[in-house]
Amino acid sequence: MFDYRIYEQIERYLAGTMPAEEKAAFEALLLSDLRLADQVQEHRQVLQAMQQYGQRQQLRHKLSTIHTDMEAAEQGITSELTAWKVFFKKHAQTMAVAASVSLLSVFGTLWSVQQIKEPVQQQTARYIELRREVEKIKKEQRAIINGIASADATTPAPRTARFSGTGFAISPDGYIVTSSHVIQGADSILIENKAGLKFKVTEVHRNTDYDLSILKVEDPAFAGFSKLPYTFKTASSDLGERVYTLGFPREDIVFGEGSLSSASGFEGDTTSYQISIPLNPGNSGGPLLDDKGNIIGVINGKQAGQEGAAFAVKSSYLLQMVNEMKEREAGLAVSLPQQNNLNGTSRTQQLKKLQDYIFVVKVYN
Amino acid sequence: MRKSLYETDEAIMEGIRNDDDRALAHLYKLHFPMISHFIISNSGTDDEAKDIYQEGVIVFYEKIKGNSLELSCQIKTYLYSVCRRLWLKRLAEKGRYANRIEDSENYLSLEEDVPQHEENERQFSMMAEALEQLGEPCRTLLEDFYIRSQGMQDIVEKFGYTNTDTAKNQKYKCLQRLKKLFFTSYKPEA
Numbered sequence: 001m002f003d004y005r006i007y008e009q010i011e012r013y014l015a016g017t018m019p020a021e022e023k024a025a026f027e028a029l030l031l032s033d034l035r036l037a038d039q040v041q042e043h044r045q046v047l048q049a050m051q052q053y054g055q056r057q058q059l060r061h062k063l064s065t066i067h068t069d070m071e072a073a074e075q076g077i078t079s080e081l082t083a084w085k086v087f088f089k090k091h092a093q094t095m096a097v098a099a100s101v102s103l104l105s106v107f108g109t110l111w112s113v114q115q116i117k118e119p120v121q122q123q124t125a126r127y128i129e130l131r132r133e134v135e136k137i138k139k140e141q142r143a144i145i146n147g148i149a150s151a152d153a154t155t156p157a158p159r160t161a162r163f164s165g166t167g168f169a170i171s172p173d174g175y176i177v178t179s180s181h182v183i184q185g186a187d188s189i190l191i192e193n194k195a196g197l198k199f200k201v202t203e204v205h206r207n208t209d210y211d212l213s214i215l216k217v218e219d220p221a222f223a224g225f226s227k228l229p230y231t232f233k234t235a236s237s238d239l240g241e242r243v244y245t246l247g248f249p250r251e252d253i254v255f256g257e258g259s260l261s262s263a264s265g266f267e268g269d270t271t272s273y274q275i276s277i278p279l280n281p282g283n284s285g286g287p288l289l290d291d292k293g294n295i296i297g298v299i300n301g302k303q304a305g306q307e308g309a310a311f312a313v314k315s316s317y318l319l320q321m322v323n324e325m326k327e328r329e330a331g332l333a334v335s336l337p338q339q340n341n342l343n344g345t346s347r348t349q350q351l352k353k354l355q356d357y358i359f360v361v362k363v364y365n
Numbered sequence: 366m367r368k369s370l371y372e373t374d375e376a377i378m379e380g381i382r383n384d385d386d387r388a389l390a391h392l393y394k395l396h397f398p399m400i401s402h403f404i405i406s407n408s409g410t411d412d413e414a415k416d417i418y419q420e421g422v423i424v425f426y427e428k429i430k431g432n433s434l435e436l437s438c439q440i441k442t443y444l445y446s447v448c449r450r451l452w453l454k455r456l457a458e459k460g461r462y463a464n465r466i467e468d469s470e471n472y473l474s475l476e477e478d479v480p481q482h483e484e485n486e487r488q489f490s491m492m493a494e495a496l497e498q499l500g501e502p503c504r505t506l507l508e509d510f511y512i513r514s515q516g517m518q519d520i521v522e523k524f525g526y527t528n529t530d531t532a533k534n535q536k537y538k539c540l541q542r543l544k545k546l547f548f549t550s551y552k553p554e555a
Binding site: 007008042043046047049050051052053054056059060062063064066067069070086089090 | 386389390393394397402405406415419422423426485488489491492493496507508511512513533537540543544547548
């Protein structure tokens with residue numbers, strides 16, 4: 001019975017509800033009785049711990065309730081979303097890294113492939129055939145404008161040529177020569193000269209080794225060209241000889257002049273000359289003439305990345321080809337011109353006479 | 366609940382000081398997503414997030430209650446810092462060392478608050494254990510009297526003692542045993 005009274009006393013002391021006199025007595029007792037002092041200390045600690053523990057339990061319980069409430073409130077709205085959201089949040093960074101790595105590698109690969117390819121491309125494309133790819137849009141627009149201007153809806157707008165080159169007459173009988181590559185893959189071919197004379201032609205002979213093709217005018221109304229003013233040179237021309245050409249790198253005829261710079265062509269090709277005339281796509285198939293008005297070759301290409309290195313097939317091979325054609329089809333009337341009317345005249349006079357026999361070759365496919 | 370009541374940190378703290386449970390609930394809901402995101406993006410689960418967050422809120426709550434909080438930053442930052450520290454510790458205990466913690470917020474180092482909290486925790490777990498070992502009816506008797514502050518008369522009726530003296534005697538014996546149990550395992554830090 002005595003012990004629990006002491007406890008009560010201790011508790012009253014700790015709670016501070018002891019009357020002043022009793023408290024003074026108790027404190028005096030504490031000083032003398034060390035065991036009692038220990039008891040009080042321990043008692044205080046246990047009670048404190050217990051009370052705090054109780055509060056903590058309550059707080060925890062409260063928080064858990066709040067949490068459950070919160071989850072219950074969220075459940076309805078975002079139960080579907082959260083799983084995905086959590087996954088995304090967790091992996092967003094990884095995904096971002098993966099995405100950027102793949103982007104980087106794609107573009108890196110594209111770029112490096114380009115880098116590797118470029119020199120190769122240059123090497124393979126050193127030789128450029130000079131056929132002109134007609135600026136389609138420009139022409140189409142013009143056709144449309146013409147259509148509006150003429151206000152004639154019944155006639156369909158003319159189809160435009162896909163490619164164009166140059167060609168020239170080799171015989172008054174209606175034979176024309178041009179480069180094979182100009183008319184490659186052609187459905188139909190049309191020729192037209194400066195004067196506006198138009199003929200439909202077909203290919204009658206081809207030699208891809210020399211890159212030459214012979215065309216013939218189809219038109220039944222065609223009565224033949226007038227006498228050709230030039231002749232063909234059978235012998236080789238000399239280095240340094242002044243040469244010139246006429247061609248259609250654009251819609252109008254263009255004159256180009258230079259000199260014969262080498263007796264062999266691209267990579268030592270002995271069937272060609274190297275000439276120093278600035279040439280452009282569309283010049284292919286044009287005649288190469290010397291000062292005296294002899295045709296000495298047919299323009300067919302140039303070397304990319306090299307200034308003033310153009311090539312023309314020698315006229316002797318053209319003649320050889322004409323003979324081949326004659327042999328193949330006996331009785332074919334190809335009368336090559338024998339008389340040169342250009343020799344001794346000025347360059348401008350020569351060009352005036354020549355113009356009518358130079359054609360733009362339009363290729364449709 | 367009107368949110369506008371607790372728009373500022375001060376309002377929330379004031380609410381907690383006044384034992385306003387709505388302030389606590391508001392605070393709890395306000396910052397849980399942040400901690401949840403932090404824990405989950407650092408290899409934790411939903412349950413662990415809840416655990417750690419509650420610990421963090423408790424630290425904060427007790428600091429306010431004890432008036433020992435000198436908040437030099439937002440509550441958000443404080444909570445984040447506490448939870449971050451607690452989580453790192455938890456990770457270390459699990460033997461999983463996070464080589465890189467993904468932080469979404471600034472944080473403070475909190476040299477004192479967390480160790481203090483851990484010391485308290487240790488004490489509480491000892492107390493819980495002691496109470497567990499004490500068994501019934503001692504446990505309920507003590508809890509009723511000291512924690513729930515019920516009067517002696519109520520206890521007498523509840524437990525069916527003949528008079529208050531018996532109850533007091535019983536309480537004395539129980540407390541005696543609890544002291545023994547508690548102090549054998551718990552040594553307060555010197």
